[in-house]
Amino acid sequence: MKIGIIGLGLIGGSIGLSLRKSESYRVIGYDRNEIHRKEAYENGLVDEVVSFQDVQDVDILFLAIPVDGIIAVLKEFDNLKKDTTIIDLGSTKSDIAKAIPKNIREQFVLAHPMAGTEKSGPLSAFNGLYKDRVVVLCDLQDSSDFHNRRAENIFSELKMKLTKMDSDAHDCHTAWISHLPHIISFSLANSVMKQEDPRSILDLSAGGFRDMSRLAKSSPAMWKDISKQNRENLLKSIEFFEQELASFKESIRDEQWDKLQDKMQFANRLHDILK
Amino acid sequence: MKIGIIGLGLIGGSIGLSLRKSESYRVIGYDRNEIHRKEAYENGLVDEVVSFQDVQDVDILFLAIPVDGIIAVLKEFDNLKKDTTIIDLGSTKSDIAKAIPKNIREQFVLAHPMAGTEKSGPLSAFNGLYKDRVVVLCDLQDSSDFHNRRAENIFSELKMKLTKMDSDAHDCHTAWISHLPHIISFSLANSVMKQEDPRSILDLSAGGFRDMSRLAKSSPAMWKDISKQNRENLLKSIEFFEQELASFKESIRDEQWDKLQDKMQFANRLHDILK
Numbered sequence: 001m002k003i004g005i006i007g008l009g010l011i012g013g014s015i016g017l018s019l020r021k022s023e024s025y026r027v028i029g030y031d032r033n034e035i036h037r038k039e040a041y042e043n044g045l046v047d048e049v050v051s052f053q054d055v056q057d058v059d060i061l062f063l064a065i066p067v068d069g070i071i072a073v074l075k076e077f078d079n080l081k082k083d084t085t086i087i088d089l090g091s092t093k094s095d096i097a098k099a100i101p102k103n104i105r106e107q108f109v110l111a112h113p114m115a116g117t118e119k120s121g122p123l124s125a126f127n128g129l130y131k132d133r134v135v136v137l138c139d140l141q142d143s144s145d146f147h148n149r150r151a152e153n154i155f156s157e158l159k160m161k162l163t164k165m166d167s168d169a170h171d172c173h174t175a176w177i178s179h180l181p182h183i184i185s186f187s188l189a190n191s192v193m194k195q196e197d198p199r200s201i202l203d204l205s206a207g208g209f210r211d212m213s214r215l216a217k218s219s220p221a222m223w224k225d226i227s228k229q230n231r232e233n234l235l236k237s238i239e240f241f242e243q244e245l246a247s248f249k250e251s252i253r254d255e256q257w258d259k260l261q262d263k264m265q266f267a268n269r270l271h272d273i274l275k
Numbered sequence: 276m277k278i279g280i281i282g283l284g285l286i287g288g289s290i291g292l293s294l295r296k297s298e299s300y301r302v303i304g305y306d307r308n309e310i311h312r313k314e315a316y317e318n319g320l321v322d323e324v325v326s327f328q329d330v331q332d333v334d335i336l337f338l339a340i341p342v343d344g345i346i347a348v349l350k351e352f353d354n355l356k357k358d359t360t361i362i363d364l365g366s367t368k369s370d371i372a373k374a375i376p377k378n379i380r381e382q383f384v385l386a387h388p389m390a391g392t393e394k395s396g397p398l399s400a401f402n403g404l405y406k407d408r409v410v411v412l413c414d415l416q417d418s419s420d421f422h423n424r425r426a427e428n429i430f431s432e433l434k435m436k437l438t439k440m441d442s443d444a445h446d447c448h449t450a451w452i453s454h455l456p457h458i459i460s461f462s463l464a465n466s467v468m469k470q471e472d473p474r475s476i477l478d479l480s481a482g483g484f485r486d487m488s489r490l491a492k493s494s495p496a497m498w499k500d501i502s503k504q505n506r507e508n509l510l511k512s513i514e515f516f517e518q519e520l521a522s523f524k525e526s527i528r529d530e531q532w533d534k535l536q537d538k539m540q541f542a543n544r545l546h547d548i549l550k
Contacts, residue, residue: 114481134478163478176467177479181487183527187520188459189542192451195515198548203409203438204452206389210549211486212456217546220539227527227535238524240470242517245462249513252458252502260502264495267464271492273473274485 003154004058005029006073008040008049010116011089012064013125016045018158021127030055031122039122053079060154063088068225071099080104085147087111087154091174091222092229093138093167109151110138110167112174113160118217130158138167175233180241182215182223183234189216278429279333280304281348283315283324285391286364287339288400291320293433296402305330306397314397328354335429338363343500346374355379360422362386362429366449366497367504368413368442384426385413385442387449388435393492405433413442450508455516457490457498458509464491 003019005012008031019025029046031037037049055061056079063070067090080086086108090096093110100108115133117124135155140148152162165173192201192213201209227234251260278294280287283306294300304321306312312324330336331354338345342365355361361383365371368385375383390408392399410430415423427437440448467476467488476484502509526535 114479116481116483133481136479173471173475173479176471177476177484178481180466181463181484183523184459184463184520185487186539186542187516187523188456189545190538191455191512191516191519193541193544193548194519195512196448196451200448201452201548204389204411204448205549206391206408206453208391208456208460208490209452211489212460213545213549214486215483216539216542218539220536220543223539224532224536228530228532231527231530235524235528237466237470238520238527241462241466242520242524244466244469245459245513245517248458248462249510249517252506252513253510255503255506257499257503261495261499263465264461264491264493264498266468267461267491268495269468270464270488273468273476274480274488 001025001060002058003027004055004061005046006052006055006061006063007031007065007069008036008045008122008125009064009120010124010129011113012062013040013043013045013122014127014129015062015064015089015158016040017125017127018130019154020044020047022157028055028058036122040125043122043125045122045125052076056080056084058084060085060087060150063090066090066219066222066225067092067096067229070096074099074101074104077104080107082107083146085109085150087151089113091178091226093136093170095229097139097142097167105142106144107147109140109143109147111151111155112136112138112170113155114178118214120219120222130155130160133160134163135160136170137162137164138170140164171230172233175230175237179226179230179234180237182218183227183238184241185213185215185218186223189213276300276335277333278302279325279330279336280321281327281330281336281338282306282340282344283311283320283397283400284339284395285399285404286388287337288315288318288320288397289402289404290337290339290364290433291315292400292402293405294429295319295322297432303330303333311397315400318397318400320397320400327351331355331359333359335360335362335425338365341365341494341497341500342367342371342504345371349374349376349379352379355382357382358421360384360425362426364388366453366501368445370504372414372417372442380417381419382422384415384418384422386426386430387411387413387445388430389453393489395494395497405430405435408435409438410435411438411440411445413440413445415439446505447508450505450512454501454505454509455512457493458502458513459516460488460490461498464488
């Protein structure tokens with residue numbers, strides 16, 4: 001089976017690495033960045049780096065680029081066959097769903113692998129990124145059974161767990177569980193860097209601050225795009241979080257220590273959800 | 276050398292475990308919670324569990340209880356010798372520094388090991404918690420050289436890196452780098468649990484949300500105390516963070532995508548501080 005990957009960074013490169021372990025797949029890739037093309041080939045993420053036109057001539061074509069890029073590239077395809085399955089891996093889904101041209105809608109599968117790190121680029125790709133992680137497949141009623149089955153099979157090959165929902169629900173859930181935490185991490189990192197010197201940050205940051213600021217190292221280009229495409233859900237989640245934080249602040253300000261402890265106790269319930 | 280530990284949870288228990296590996300130390304402990312006393316002994320955190328009176332009869336006495344407890348216990352000592360070094364391990368320092376009775380001030384060393392996890396209790400203690408971590412020693416001018424040297428030696432024995440500052444500076448820095456991140460994590464956990472069902476949280480939380488919400492599992496009793504004792508610094512840091520988050524929100528609301536990307540780029544500088 002011939003696999004094409006557009007975008008050879010962490011997401012696309014890790015797919016290439018994982019699939020290349022099996023002899024059933026030949027993986028070709030394209031990236032508009034020349035350095036990325038070179039790094040991807042040299043690090044074995046793909047069997048071959050090809051042109052934008054040639055990468056479309058495959059059985060399954062992954063779009064592993066930022067969400068704005070996906071929408072742009074949808075208008076540029078010029079060498080697709082009708083039986084090629086196109087799978088986008090963007091972090092938001094509604095805007096992409098709306099932008100898919102009618103003539104390729106049936107062969108297009110919207111997917112979001114819940115995997116990634118704060119790193120980006122071909123050198124951050126690794127085998128095993130997807131193992132045991134969830135992939136969300138959206139709006140499957142709009143793709144044909146043939147292409148859905150193919151998508152499900154290839155994600156199973158990557159050892160992923162499948163979840164299905166519509167693209168609007170996806171964007172709403174991920175605003176809370178993924179996009180809001182990123183914006184908070186960026187804001188925390190900036191607050192601390194504006195107030196504290198690097199020496200103190202390095203000396204005093206135990207695991208807590210390191211964890212809370214890890215996402216702040218994420219790619220600005222990618223997260224600007226995600227914020228743009230999931231703007232309304234994201235704004236709602238930020239506003240709700242602001243109120244929650246304000247209520248913690250009020251308990252501290254008004255020295256209502258029992259109330260504060262109750263709120264912390266409520267937060268502890270996460271133990272029961274995420275072991 | 277005889278070591279006493281008051282409080283046999285994660286912090287005190289891990290000290291016991293580490294020091295017991297060397298034959299030079301005999302470790303005795305006390306905890307006012309009966310179950311903790313039993314668990315601590317059964318899991319080898321101490322050589323012996325003793326009474327509150329007997330635990331004071333040692334060369335070095337560690338106070339490994341929440342900060343309010345430390346201040347309370349300072350008034351209850353009734354069996355201390357003049358050459359016993361007392362080391363508190365609380366997460367805030369100014370209020371404790373003020374509460375130390377004059378007659379034991381010279382033998383008291385204020386320390387804050389920058390180590391811990393979201394877990395608590397004797398069963399969460401582990402050998403290696405302190406290795407290569409920073410310990411902050413405060414107001415050393417107020418303790419005698421003999422006791423300071425002893426404290427430095429015992430932390431070196433635990434393979435910790437020593438940093439010195441005054442207690443007010445400590446509380447200010449830790450508000451930003453440790454206490455603020457905790458309050459944010461509690462608030463994020465509550466926001467998401469109020470808005471999302473457990474199934475979605477479990478399915479969609481990749482590493483990002485897990486990291487950002489880990490601190491929300493921390494002990495409410497301990498973090499209520501810390502918030503109380505570092506109230507003013509903490510309030511200042513929350514307010515500054517609120518402004519920073521509001522500025523991210525405004526860029527998203529007003530669709531100022533370049534501005535948003537600039538702020539994310541600024542956050543990326545953390546790469547240079549925390550590798």
